[in-house]
Amino acid sequence: MRSNRPLSPHLSIYKKILTSVFSIFHRFTGISLSIGSILIALWFCLFALLPSYYFVFEIISANIFFRFILFIWTITIFYHLFNGVRYLYWSFGIGMDLNSVYFSAYMVLFLTMLSSILVWFLL
Amino acid sequence: MAEFTLPKNSIVKEGIYHKNYKNLENIKKLIIYRWDPENNENPRLDTYEIDQKKCGPMVLDALMKIKNEIDPTITFRRSCREGVCGSCAMNIDGINTLACLKPIGEVKGDIKIYPLPHMPIIKDLVPDLSKAYNQLESIKPWLKRKKYLENNESNKLEEKKQSPKDREKLDGQWECVLCFCCTTSCPSYWWNSDEYLGPAVLLQAARWVNDSRDSERKNRLKDINDSMKLYRCHSIMNCTHSCPKGLNPAKAIADLKKAIVTEL
CATH class of the missing domain: 1.10.1060.10 (Alpha-helical ferredoxin)
Known part of the structure; x- marks a missing residue:
């Protein structure tokens, strides 16, 4: 009887609220950063090799698709960085009431966008 | 390892539509999770139409109205109707809350009501705690x-x-x-x-x-x-x-x- 009991729906029906969305994106960005840093390291390896490899490095660098991915990667870095700082504050129990949580979330978004744009278009 | 999908016996099917023929103006639709332990069917979503003008302000009032007037088989826990006992906890409009503290007016469109998420269900909106x-x-x-x-x-x-x-x-x-x-x-x-x-x-x-x-x-x-x-x-x-x-x-x-x- 007991084992026949159905499990009530969870992930599919719970509203995608800011709190959980920011949390899961922190994980996603963390995972993609660790994979991305290996790829970036490989890309840098190209000019540590022979000069003849350098033009491969340049071809890749000029590729628009590659640059787009690099841009996303920049956003990922800054999101993970700023949201990580948010988590550091929470570890001290600071800024954990709901209003501060929402405020800091929007701050993270704002700072992420601002720094990504700074890095790519103004530096 | 986390299982992100529901087991086979828990997948929610479409249910019965209880239409309200008397009043067509102030209708609010409630879509409610139902599961009956006495037959071997999967859970289903039943739809109820209620006259908002003849109903109290909270979601719990709507549930009581349905139980009293439309479908007496619907099962849920309730007691104090003022947020002191914690009995009527359920998932309303995608967020867990107490039905007695959730105004119907706060929900835009149809009100979807599920039991508390990821819990074994005893009947309808009653989870095994x-x-x-x-x-x-x-x-x-x-x-x-x-x-x-x-x-x-x-x-x-x-x-x-x-x-x-x-x-x-x-x-x-x-x-x-x-x-x-x-x-x-x-x-x-x-x-x-x-x-x-x-x-x-x-x-x-x-x-x-x-x-x-x-x-x-x-x-x-x-x-x-x-x-x-x-x-x-x-x-x-x-x-x-x-x-x-x-x-x-x-x-x-x-x-x-x-x-x-x-x-x-």
Whole structure:
């Protein structure tokens, strides 16, 4: 009887609220950063090799698709960085009431966008 | 490993549409999760149409109206109808809350009502909370004093007083009505409910840890200092978001973690 009991729906029906969305994106960005840093390291390896490899490095660098991915990667870095700082504050129990949580979330978004744009278009 | 999809017997099917033929103007549609243990069918979503003008302001009033006037088989827990008992906890419009505190007017469009997420269902909107209650028991939610013999003789009959300042430390913790809205809103609890205690129980743990009259503070902290029991909390903050009483379990858990680091 007991084992026949159905499990009530969870992930599919719970509203995608800011709190959980920011949390899961922190994980996603963390995972993609660790994979991305290996790829970036490989890309840098190209000019540590022979000069003849350098033009491969340049071809890749000029590729628009590659640059787009690099841009996303920049956003990922800054999101993970700023949201990580948010988590550091929470570890001290600071800024954990709901209003501060929402405020800091929007701050993270704002700072992420601002720094990504700074890095790519103004530096 | 977390299972993100529902088991086969839990997949929700379309149900019965209870149409309201009398009134077509002030109609509000309620889409409600139903499961009957007496037949072997999957859960289903039934739709009910109610006349909003002839119904009380809260979602619980709508449920009572349906039970009284349309379908007496619909099953849900309720008692105080004013947010004190914590019985009518359910998932309304995608967020866990108490039906008696959720105004119908706050929901735009149809009101979808599910039982508390990721719980075994007894019937319709009634989840089996026994696992959560056992977890609550495991943190020993009662006042513990060192044995009388270890203390002064005078301690034996004297009341243990608490200063208003010490009493203030319990504010935001004693108010919990144990509706388990927070616990069942926590994705981490969905995937680790066998071992992770969940926000509601950890909030209660904090309530007894912070009680100045309790002499077992250190032991209580030691008991919950466990990678599964406590540290499955990743500060997702869904608990604080969903609490119908406006409490902050996430903060209480963060303070517990801090106390463990600084005091043990």
